[in-house]
Amino acid sequence: MQQPQPSILTAPLLERVAARAGSCPLLLFLLLGLWVAEVPVRAKPSNVTQAQWFEIQHVQPRPQRCNMAMGKVNKYTRHCKPFNTFLHQSFPSVAATCQTRSIACKKGQRNCHQSKEPVSLSTCELTSKKYPGCKYKEKRQVASYIVACDPPEKGDSRKFKLVPVHLDKIL
Template sequence: MALKSLVLFSLLVLVLLVLEGAQASQLRESEVEKFKRQHVDPGNGLFDSNYGDQMMKHQNILDKEFNTFVHQPLVSVQAICRESNILCKQGQKNCHKSRSPMSITDYNKKQGTHNYNAINKMRHITIACNSKREPVHYEGSEKGSS
């Protein structure tokens, strides 16, 4: 009986350690990984409200009232980090603006729901980059020339 209890206890400890490890790996998501998860979706297709609802749920960002997905390959978004530095909204000097407009979709949460309205645009985007020239924050978008 004591051996059976020890085996069950050991299995319980093992399961708890595995679960703790899974949670810890989510907490260790880098800024670059978080940026990619929350803002880069190079897929082709109809980027409508239903798609946004699915993406926000799939990417685990339903807590956000507003989000933008950039529909370009990650390498194209990363290339923006090599553009000249510009001032960010909060005063930091690590922002960069795309030379060319990019396909984006803005998603605004419908009040009191987990559903989103979609607005597709072609805009110049501004992102903040880390010292390794990797994107870490979506700053915004605007019309106009580069």
């Protein structure tokens, strides 16, 4: 993965600090902290729940072209997401997957659930990362999936005992 470049404002500052840092580990640690602060945050926007963010990123009942669909995802984070998968199902259909038996997730949690059958989906892979004009290569397929599910948060529909919050794996 390509390392992000420091912004125009911080690049000269980082160069000056690095020159003065010499072999001082604390100063180098602080320098690293400044550089990391430049990396865009890919976390969930604060004004949506985990399930709402899952729906924005991964639920698309009627397939759209990746460039258009990803534009809607990227506007929340204001950067080009490198890779994304859209499930061509309704949110209630994906939420029904949360009622299947629990299995282990990739990172070991036990709140994952596998779809009962394969579904139509699209994967979008970033080819040009100039936000807001991000461009994507699209691949359509039919596959089963695994989602992580949690109880609904305040602001989520109470129709579901569990709601999808993370697309863990495409099988």
